[in-house]
Amino acid sequence: MSADKAPKKQISLPLRLTTDAMLTALGLGIWFLEAQLPPLVPIPGVKLGLSNIVILFALFRLGPADAAAVLLTRVLLASLFGGQAVSLLFSLCGGLLAFLVMWPVRRIVTNRQIWVAGILGALAHNTGQILAARFLIGQDAIFAYVPILIISAILTGLFTGICAQGAIRRLPFPPRLT
Amino acid sequence: MLKTRTWIILFAALLIAAAVFWWILGRRSASSSTVQIIHDGEVIREIDLDTVKEAYEFTWEDADGNRNLIRVEPGRIRVTEANCPDRICVEHGWLSRELTPIVCLPHRLMIQWKEAAP
Numbered sequence: 001m002s003a004d005k006a007p008k009k010q011i012s013l014p015l016r017l018t019t020d021a022m023l024t025a026l027g028l029g030i031w032f033l034e035a036q037l038p039p040l041v042p043i044p045g046v047k048l049g050l051s052n053i054v055i056l057f058a059l060f061r062l063g064p065a066d067a068a069a070v071l072l073t074r075v076l077l078a079s080l081f082g083g084q085a086v087s088l089l090f091s092l093c094g095g096l097l098a099f100l101v102m103w104p105v106r107r108i109v110t111n112r113q114i115w116v117a118g119i120l121g122a123l124a125h126n127t128g129q130i131l132a133a134r135f136l137i138g139q140d141a142i143f144a145y146v147p148i149l150i151i152s153a154i155l156t157g158l159f160t161g162i163c164a165q166g167a168i169r170r171l172p173f174p175p176r177l178t
Numbered sequence: 179m180l181k182t183r184t185w186i187i188l189f190a191a192l193l194i195a196a197a198v199f200w201w202i203l204g205r206r207s208a209s210s211s212t213v214q215i216i217h218d219g220e221v222i223r224e225i226d227l228d229t230v231k232e233a234y235e236f237t238w239e240d241a242d243g244n245r246n247l248i249r250v251e252p253g254r255i256r257v258t259e260a261n262c263p264d265r266i267c268v269e270h271g272w273l274s275r276e277l278t279p280i281v282c283l284p285h286r287l288m289i290q291w292k293e294a295a296p
Binding site: 039042043044045086087090108109110112113116119133136137138139141142144145146147148150151154158 | 179180182185189192193196197199200203216218219220264265266269270271277278279281283284286288290291
């Protein structure tokens with residue numbers, strides 16, 4: 001439980017900054033690769049959300065400030081590189097809501113329950129996105145997608161959460177510099 | 179701190195509830211035969227699909243060059259071509275009676291039934 005807090009104090013500021021920058025680059029790369037894949041299913045809002053693996057790693061290994069920094073930098077750079085103004089709104093609503101949920105969840109899950117944070121984060125992400133879509137489209141008919149977005153969030157959140165849990169538990173940290 | 183088993187039961191229950199809700203929604207059909215084409219929250223066109231006798235197509239385009247080619251047939255409507263990045267609106271296929279609207283989020287465009295919110 002408190003294992004995630006120890007490294008935060010151990011690592012030096014330059015190492016921490018470098019790790020944040022590296023995680024941002026990794027998240028951006030994963031985000032870009034996922035954007036190249038065709039949609040899994042023809043349903044708006046359904047995607048794997050692989051870049052949340054990086055955010056979960058930052059949150060559990062470094063801390064909330066690092067995770068927030070990595071998230072915001074990734075979202076801004078991603079919309080700069082490949083998106084329209086609309087996608088920035090969607091990424092921000094989904095990403096920030098996911099972060100605001102995963103942040104307190106970090107304290108109530110064990111090292112073996114990180115996948116729970118993955119699912120709750122994905123549910124919050126999809127909630128943020130459907131609200132953004134409702135705001136943009138201005139019609140309640142779009143809420144017909146809520147059930148399928150809940151199903152999709154549970155499945156994709158479980159997958160990315162398990163990936164993040166594996167990375168958080170197995171990767172050496174702080175990295176051994178030789 | 180909840181046990182892992184409790185989390186699994188919670189998520190399984192939510193999954194089943196959402197699936198049942200989705201299934202019920204899929205069995206309900208639209209009460210009206212009129213579809214509305216919505217852009218930026220405003221109705222830009224209404225078509226009564228029951229009065230359509232011959233198939234036709236028309237192109238919607240906005241000032242930014244966002245384009246959707248919409249095909250109307252007796253009783254059904256779909257997006258056949260679009261220059262949006264994900265083309266989910268094209269993949270959606272026909273809207274013939276089900277409640278889930280055709281959505282093209284990148285173009286802020288939607289085709290929905292009149293007075294048929296879920």
